Amino acid sequence: MIRKTDFYIDGKWVAPAAAREERIINPADEQPFAVISLGGAADVDRAAAAARAAFEPWAATPLAERVRRIEHLLAIYNRRAKEMAKAISMEMGAPMSFALSEQTGAGSWHIEGFLDALKTFEFEHALNAATPDERILREPIGVCGLITPWNWPMNQITLKVVPAVAVGCTVVLKPSEIAPMSAILFTEMMDEAGFPKGVFNLVNGDGAGVGEALSAHPDIDMISFTGSTRAGRAITRNAAETIKRVTLELGGKSPNLIFADADLPAMVRRGVTLCMENTGQSCNAPTRLLVERPAYERVVEIAASAAKSVEVGDPAKEGNHIGPLVSATQFDKVQGLIEAGIQEGARLVAGGPGRPDGFNRGYYARPTVFADVHSDMRIAREEIFGPVLSIIPFDTEDDGVAIANDTPYGLAAYLSTRDTEKARRVARKLRAGMIHVNGRSLAKGSPFGGYKQSGNGREGGRFGLEDFLEVKTVAGG
Known part of the structure; x- marks a missing residue:
């Protein structure tokens, strides 16, 4: 039995505030193969505090350095691709060939797409040719809570984590408690890539224990969620008290x-x-x-x-x-x-x-x-x-x-x-x-997202970068 009961907070693996273990089931044979911990509000508090402390220095880090970290992450991800495919296959049932080429492949595809977009993305420009002294700045929104699903784990984790840290945000990730093993492996990769402590944090848990705490937390500036429309409604309600930005990628009936x-x-x-x-x-x-x-x-x-x-x-x-x-x-x-x-x-x-x-x-x-x-x-x-x-x-x-x-x-x-x-x-x-x-x-880099109750916001390429940025106007400066 694999045991992965710690969370990744402030650059190190730490025990949860309270012991609450959860078995992970292999859907092919209905047998448990791993054990994780389910976190709660206290764990979210620790992770949010770490992300808040890391935000200003990370936002001030030169773009070239942030890009270098992401490039290193991509190299590690590609080197460990077979490990990732096995984790995805065991946790959510994707056949190995599909888990490697499509499920794991989606992650490297999106990381490459963001790196391409960063090469030409304008974080500062004039409003127009007639007003060269009025500048439009795009700045990182802050601390982001990222909640991802079980069906395409690396597709969604890379679509959220990579653009957020690329533009200077810090993050707290809550993956699906049904399929968390790929997220734990991704966390090992983030650690190996050398991101500064507090930039990336992982807290496992369910919607009631961690999802609600993240979406309502006063130190979380933005929630990016992928999952059911029902859960998206609940997250939007929880986030309303603090008027945080909420982006949603929800259901479909295409x-x-x-x-x-x-x-x-x-x-x-x-x-x-x-x-x-x-x-x-x-x-x-x-x-x-x-x-x-x-x-x-x-x-x-x-x-x-x-x-x-x-x-x-x-x-x-x-x-x-x-x-x-x-x-x-x-x-x-x-x-x-x-x-x-x-x-x-x-x-x-x-x-x-x-x-x-x-x-x-x-x-x-x-x-x-x-x-x-x-x-x-x-x-x-x-x-x-x-x-x-x-x-x-x-x-x-x-x-x-x-x-x-x-x-x-x-x-x-x-x-x-x-x-x-x-x-x-x-x-x-x-x-x-x-x-x-x-x-x-x-x-690669096309905007992914929908109309109506399929959500709001777009992920991928420059559109995904924009989701994690605020727009600031500076007139005369």
Whole structure:
């Protein structure tokens, strides 16, 4: 059993203020493999005080020195990538190949993106050519509380920690208590990279014990949170008393519009793959497949076939399969929503309730596809966070856009058509923060974030740097 019960505060590993141990479960076999501590308000107080004391000297550190530390961090991260992949695989069930290339790879991708952005980012400039003596300054906001999820641990930790320390902020990180081992390993890397004491602090814990204390703490100037919309509301309420900045990256129910003129086999299979990868546990997954009616039955056939070809397997093994869901709670939620889809009259064309054949333990779910879904069904409205796809027909372009936007979320949207003008027109009508046309992925440094109840703020590249900065105007100086 791995024991990692200390927190990282003020440049050293320290025991929690009160002993409260928590076992970490491997979702592949439902067995504990590690023990951590769950912190509380006293631990947050210590970490916030350390971060506050470190803030002014770190903010005054030359940018070149901060960049040098991040470059060193990147080198360490790349050297220890296989360790990171193993930690992620064991804590949240990502298969080793995916954990290395995508989960761990996301971290180095974002660190590189921030380093690129720092090369050209203007921390000071004139308001405009006509007013050269009025300067616009961007300065670090202060001490930041960072709360990250279990589904893409390094993606989210690097998207928050790196830009914050890069611009001169100091931080207190609370990773998910379900999947904390990767964060502990990342903390070892921050320590090895030589960041000054107090710049980076780690306190493990749950939402009630650490999340609430962070979001309400008077010495925390900003909260950056990724997780559920429900938790995002609670954090916003807790932060209101101190009027701190709150940035949120929350849930999604992303539409994938397939027009009849699209490359159906390629685009539908890609959509199914994106829905199912990471066992469906991605906030931007295209979980609603909206299909122009002339192509509807053909698309249903392709999607069902693609889902049936998705392999489910042991995450400890290499391969192009998907692993288990992260926890018993998540497994029960997904099973309940699959049952709801059947009860509400959707047509089950692949998968269904229960574990896949050959599994009698572990939180494995069957890759599932429903056709003939209506927008008022639970499977069309709720974020399932499992390998479940809902297919909905539409008749006209306006009809498709209306169905796509008929959601409280607005994180991502996808569309496929051979008509370039239609693609441009539809992309501009969709109420979402990120639009993918004909399978195009986002570039390094692109802004990640959404509209409506998918949150506020943007992460990645220069947009992520801006989230951790205040704007100051100096007229005549």
